[in-house]
Every structure is written in structure tokens, then in C-alpha cells.
Amino acid sequence: MLDIRKLREDPEGVLARLRRRDPDLDLSTLLSLEEERRGLLHRVEELRRQRKQGSQKVALLRAQGEEGKAQQLISSLKGVSEELKELEGRLSQLEGELEAELLKLPNLPHDSVPSGPKEEKLLLRAWGEPQKFDFPPKHHVELGRDLGLLDFQRAAKVAGARFPMYTGLGAMLELALVCWMFQLHVRQHGYIPVLPPILANRTSYLVSGQLPKFEDELYHCEKDDLFLNPTAESLLVNLHRDEVLAEEELPLRYVAYTPCFRREAGTYGEEQRGLIRLHQFNKVELFHFTTPERSYQDLEALVGHAERVLQELGLHYRVMLLTSQDLAQQSAKTVDIEVWLPGQGRYYEVSSCSNCEEYQARRGNIRFRPAGGGKPRFVHTLNGSGVATSRLFAAILEQNQTPAGTVVLPERLAELLGERELS
RNA sequence: GGAGGGGUGGGUGAGCGGACGAAACCGCCGGUCUUGAAAACCGGUGAGCCUAGUGCUCCGUGGGUUCGAAUCCCACCCCCUCCGCCA
Numbered sequence: 001m002l003d004i005r006k007l008r009e010d011p012e013g014v015l016a017r018l019r020r021r022d023p024d025l026d027l028s029t030l031l032s033l034e035e036e037r038r039g040l041l042h043r044v045e046e047l048r049r050q051r052k053q054g055s056q057k058v059a060l061l062r063a064q065g066e067e068g069k070a071q072q073l074i075s076s077l078k079g080v081s082e083e084l085k086e087l088e089g090r091l092s093q094l095e096g097e098l099e100a101e102l103l104k105l106p107n108l109p110h111d112s113v114p115s116g117p118k119e120e121k122l123l124l125r126a127w128g129e130p131q132k133f134d135f136p137p138k139h140h141v142e143l144g145r146d147l148g149l150l151d152f153q154r155a156a157k158v159a160g161a162r163f164p165m166y167t168g169l170g171a172m173l174e175l176a177l178v179c180w181m182f183q184l185h186v187r188q189h190g191y192i193p194v195l196p197p198i199l200a201n202r203t204s205y206l207v208s209g210q211l212p213k214f215e216d217e218l219y220h221c222e223k224d225d226l227f228l229n230p231t232a233e234s235l236l237v238n239l240h241r242d243e244v245l246a247e248e249e250l251p252l253r254y255v256a257y258t259p260c261f262r263r264e265a266g267t268y269g270e271e272q273r274g275l276i277r278l279h280q281f282n283k284v285e286l287f288h289f290t291t292p293e294r295s296y297q298d299l300e301a302l303v304g305h306a307e308r309v310l311q312e313l314g315l316h317y318r319v320m321l322l323t324s325q326d327l328a329q330q331s332a333k334t335v336d337i338e339v340w341l342p343g344q345g346r347y348y349e350v351s352s353c354s355n356c357e358e359y360q361a362r363r364g365n366i367r368f369r370p371a372g373g374g375k376p377r378f379v380h381t382l383n384g385s386g387v388a389t390s391r392l393f394a395a396i397l398e399q400n401q402t403p404a405g406t407v408v409l410p411e412r413l414a415e416l417l418g419e420r421e422l423s
Numbered sequence: 424g425g426a427g428g429g430g431u432g433g434g435u436g437a438g439c440g441g442a443c444g445a446a447a448c449c450g451c452c453g454g455u456c457u458u459g460a461a462a463a464c465c466g467g468u469g470a471g472c473c474u475a476g477u478g479c480u481c482c483g484u485g486g487g488u489u490c491g492a493a494u495c496c497c498a499c500c501c502c503c504u505c506c507g508c509c510a
Contacts, residue, residue, distance in 0.1 A: 005473095038473080045472095045479045052479090055491035059441040070490085077490040244433060244470090367470095369433075373452060376433095376470080 001362045002105055004098075008034060017108045020115045020324040030101045037094045044091055047084045051077060103212055107359040109324045110296075110333040118326040121336070127307065128316035130340050135403045139343040140394040141274040144170060146405055147422050149397070150275070162264070162272070162279050164390060169422055173396075174282065176416040177389050181284040181309055182257050185386055189305045191255035191286065196236065198229040198258050207241060207364035208234035209330030209356075219261050228261040232285035233383040240289060241364040245379065247371040251290035251298055255386065258283060274394060276348060281390040288382040291368065292357070295380035296333075299355045303335050306351040306386045314410045315395050316340040318347060332357045339391060343398040350391045353384030397422075 007014050011031055018025045054077045061070040114122055131137075144150030149170025155163045166174045185191040205211040205227055210218065219228040229235055236254050245252070260283050271277040286305060290298045303319065310317045322334040331354035338347035358378035361367070367376035400407045406423035414420045 041472085041479085042474055045474070048479060049476090051490075055489095056441070058490055062441090074490040081490070246433085369451090373468090 001102055001359060002108065003362070004034060004102065007031070014108065018106065020109050020113075021106055021327060022325070030098065030105075033094060033098045033101065037091070037098055040087060040091050040094060044084065044087050047080055047087065051080050051084060054080065100212070103206065103363075106327070106329040107332050107356060109327060110355070110357075113327070113333050114321065114323050116323040116325060118323065120323050121326060122321040122323070124319040124321050124335065126316075126318040127311060128314070130316055131342060131399055133342065133401075133403075137342040137398060138401060138405065139274065140341070140397040143343075143397045143401055143405065143407060144274070147407065149173070149422065152274070159279075162277070164275060164278055164280060169417070169419060170393075173413070173417055173422075174389060174393060176413065177392060178257055178282055178284060180412070180416055181386060181389075182255060184309065184312070185255040185284070185286060185305060189253075189255075189308075191253045191305075194236065194239075194254050194256045196229075196232060196239075196256050196258065198235075198261075199224075199226040200229060200235055200238070201226055204238040204241075205234055207360060208237050209328070209360060209363070210234050213329065216265055217263050219263060229258050230262045231260050231383075231385075232256040232258040232283065233287060236285065236287035236383070237360050237364060237366075237381055240366050240379075243366060244376050245289065245366075245368040247291065247368050250368055250379065251288050251294070253289075254287045256285045256287070258285065260388075275390040276394065278390060281388060283388045284386050286353075286384045286386040289366065289368075289379045290382065292377070292380050295355050295357065295382060298380075299333065299335070299353060299382055302382055302384045303337070303351075303353045306337055306353060306384050309387050309392075310337065310339060310350070312412050313392075313396065315392075315399055317350070328352075328354065330354070330356045330359050332359070337387070339395040341391075341395055341398050343394075343401075348391050348394075350395070351385040351387040354382065356381045356383070 002014070007027065007030070011027060015025070015027050018027075054073060058070050058073055058077070061067075061073065114120065141150070141152070145152075147170075148168045149166065151165040151167050155165035158165070182193065186193045199221065202211060202225060205218070210227075210230065218230055221227070235258070236256055239254065240252070259280055261280050262278075264277055264279060275281075286302055288295075288298050288302060307317070307319070317337055317339045320336045320338060322336060327334055334352055334354040336349045337351040337353070339350045340347055357380050360381045361378040366379050366381070368379050369376050396410070396413070397407050400409065402408060404423075406421055408421050409417065409419065
């Protein structure tokens with residue numbers, strides 16, 4: 001959520017920045033609502049003052065035994081009270097409308113984010129190189145099926161299309177990956193481990209920015225009005241909702257493992273095959289609560305922590321800076337890590353690391369008290385996958401395949417799984 | 424699911440129709456004392472809003488009663504204890 005004051009004080013400036021994301025964005029409704037609200041608030045406050053002072057006078061008159069004067073005052077205050085009631089009703093309606101508008105606005109992109117459409121994302125760096133195969137590399141769906149690691153047909157029988165079923169060593173590998181990544185971030189990067197609930201209430205998703213705009217993406221349990229977790233970001237940001245943290249305890253860094261559920265309405269093409277885009281996948285998520293002064297530094301660190309996963313596994317990847325039009329609603333700046341899938345000849349995102357600055361903190365009222373004392377300030381929140389396993393799984397199969405159609409595991413995984421080769 | 428108890432500032436917790444934004448304690452900040460620190464003592468210390476005022480809002484949330492509500496009434500949410508069910 002943006003600061004309404006900023007909008008009021010510099011509507012053109014804010015609009016210009018928002019239009020880097022969405023050239024059609026319009027603020028006129030919002031600004032006129034705010035104008036109206038302020039006028040009404042002024043009148044309401046004046047009436048409240050009258051009522052308050054009058055009521056105090058009633059008490060005073062009674063104490064002095066002036067019952068007659070008190071009664072007179074009471075009857076004149078009835079009118080004030082009635083008018084106030086009506087105006088307050090209109091005010092709260094206006095405030096509701098304003099809030100709804102404000103909740104729909106996306107974050108302002110950071111100055112370092114290039115303007116432009118999705119396709120113009122910037123290559124920041126690459127690690128390793130695409131393997132050279134002297135045979136046509138297979139798609140992970142073929143590898144997974146032939147090696148008995150994945151069974152999409154039976155998954156469809158149980159749940160429907162685009163749900164995963166890991167079998168045999170595939171199931172073992174998936175679990176080993178989750179567990180190892182979790183440990184890596186806890187033991188080596190100093191994250192606090194968390195296993196959160198994977199159903200959460202409306203408020204939680206409102207704070208993360210998932211609601212109100214993207215309700216269609218979520219699985220909803222109507223009876224309880226709870227939503228299945230689409231990313232642990234939504235859960236972790238709510239850990240400190242309505243809290244005032246001490247600056248000394250920042251940055252707070254959490255790592256969570258959760259399954260993630262997304263309805264993925266309206267996707268298409270090659271993404272529909274295999275592990276690329278599923279209704280359910282596993283993800284290890286990294287989340288920081290930090291100060292405005294250091295949040296961009298922390299974003300670098302966060303990306304580094306996610307990259308470490310791929311480096312340890314010896315997987316070739318590249319790091320991309322997203323452009324303004326490709327940012328998620330809550331993000332001010334996002335860096336993606338994309339892993340190479342030779343079976344498909346393209347890169348896929350396995351981690352998306354974002355600085356949401358105070359966007360979520362404002363929605364969730366998450367603040368910190370500065371070390372030297374003084375007023376609480378909003379924290380900055382950062383999130384990043386560290387990393388999503390299904391695509392990682394696919395990359396491991398595709399990047400390590402042999403001409404014989406087997407997969408030779410990288411050393412780290414061979415140790416964990418107790419198997420050198422999937423055959 | 425049933426019965427009871429409870430949600431108040433950074434924390435614990437008192438207040439249960441009228442100078443109550445709210446006692447006390449803890450914490451925090453400043454001072455005195457001390458070579459320094461601790462202790463002790465003194466003082467300060469909730470958050471938000473713009474219209475910047477002897478201004479307004481906020482005591483779980485939303486309604487209601489009243490000239491006036493943290494306080495009374497209704498509904499809902501959450502937490503705790505006990506019982507039931509259950510991996």
C-alpha cells in the first residue's frame with residue numbers, strides 16, 4: 001500500500017512512477033475520494049469537539065446542582081449527536097471506498113529498475129555454461145517417466161491435470177532437496193527455520209498483496225474462508241503483523257518450507273508439460289524483515305543465498321533484473337534466477353527475489369523502533385525462493401542426463417540420496 | 424463441537440458511565456551518585472491523523488443505548504483452561 005500523503009502531495013510524481021508499470025493507470029477516482037474525505041473529516045471533527053465539550057459541561061453543571069441548565073444543554077446536544085451520526089456514517093463509507101482503491105495500487109518501482117515490457121529484462125550475470133550434449137537431450141518428462149521418478153498419469157487420476165506425483169527415487173530426491181536447502185539456509189546463512197500453516201486467512205493475503213486483486217489464483221476453502229498457500233511469502237510476512245520490532249533485532253531472516261498451491265488459470269503451451277507449471281509444488285522460501293537503510297544491500301545477499309543452492313548442485317543458471325512492467329504488485333525491485341533446461345532449450349525461473357520496501361509493512365502495520373529511540377518506522381520486507389523444487393528437479397534431470405538415458409547425480413545429492421545414478 | 428475464563432500502551436496488568444489516553448510495575452531514554460559499572464534515587468516515556476488546535480481518533484472487531492462508553496447491551500473474531508472427538 002502506498003502512503004496516501006505521498007499521493008496527495010505529489011500526485012503527478014507518483015502517477016509517473018506508477019505508469020512505468022502500467023501505462024493505463026489512473027489515480028483520479030482515488031484523488032477525488034481523498035479530497036471529499038478530508039472535507040467531511042473536517043466537519044466531523046468540529047462536531048465531535050462540540051459534543052465532547054458539551055458533555056463535559058453537563059457533568060460540571062450537575063456537580064454544581066444546576067439540573068435545569070444541564071437538561072437544556074442535553075437537548076441541544078441531541079441535535080449535534082444526530083447530525084454527527086449521519087456524517088460519520090458517510091465518512092466511514094468514504095474511507096472504505098478509499099481503502100479499497102488504495103489496496104489495488106501496486107508498489108512504486110525502484111529507480112534502478114529499467115522501464116519497459118517483460119521481454120526487456122536485463123541479464124545481470126550467468127554462472128556456468130550450458131552443457132554440450134552429443135545427443136539430443138531429453139525432456140524431464142521422458143526422463144522422469146522412463147526412470148520411474150514421476151508419474152503424471154496417476155497423479156491426474158488422483159487430483160487432475162498438472163499435479164505432481166513423485167515416485168521411487170524421485171520421491172526420495174524431492175524430499176532430500178527440500179531438506180538439504182532448508183538446512184543450507186539455516187546452518188550456513190543464519191536463517192530462522194519455520195514450518196508455517198499452509199492455510200491462511202483473508203487478512204494475511206491482504207497484507208502480502210495477494211488480495212484483493214488476485215483472488216482467482218488462490219484455492220479457497222469457502223466454509224472456513226481460508227486460502228491455500230500459494231507462496232510462503234504470504235505467510236511469513238504476517239509473522240510480525242501489528243508488531244513493533246526493535247532495530248537491534250533486525251534484520252530478521254526466516255526460511256520456510258511449504259507446498260504451494262496455485263490455480264494457474266489461463267496458462268498455455270509448453271509450460272503445460274511436466275514440472276514447469278503445476279497446481280502444487282514445493283518451495284523453500286527466504287524472507288527478511290529489515291531496515292530501509294540496508295534493504296537493497298540485503299536484497300543482494302538474498303539473491304546470493306538462492307544462487308548458492310544452484311552453485312552447490314553445479315547447475316548452470318543466469319540472473320535477470322526484471323523490468324518495471326514485469327514486477328509483482330508488491331515489489332519495488334525483483335531479481336530472478338533462471339536455471340537452464342537443456343531438454344527444452346530455454347531458461348526457467350527457479351527463484352524470484354524482491355524488495356517490497358514498505359508496501360507490505362504498511363498493509364500489515366509492521367514497524368521497528370529506531371536504535372536511538374524515536375517514533376516507530378515501517379520495516380522493509382524482502383522475499384525470495386531458495387528455491388522452488390519442481391523446476392530444480394527438472395533441471396537436475398535434464399542437465400545431468402547421459403546418452404544412455406540415465407541421470408548422474410551431482411556429488412552433493414549423491415551423498416544425500418545415497419545413490420550416484422538414477423537408472 | 425460443549426462449558427467456563429479472558430482480550431487494555433513496547434511488556435505484565437489495574438480501571439467497569441463524566442478531567443481516563445488510561446494507575447502501578449517492568450522495559451526504554453535522560454539526570455544525580457561513582458574512577459567506571461551495577462544498585463539506589465529523581466525526571467521523562469503509547470500510536471495515528473491534519474484542519475496544527477486548551478483539535479480529533481484509537482482499550483479485540485462491528486453494531487446499539489446515552490448529552491457522554493475502556494466501562495452498559497447485542498453479534499462476531501481470537502486466546503487460555505476443562506470435557507468430547509481425532510492423526
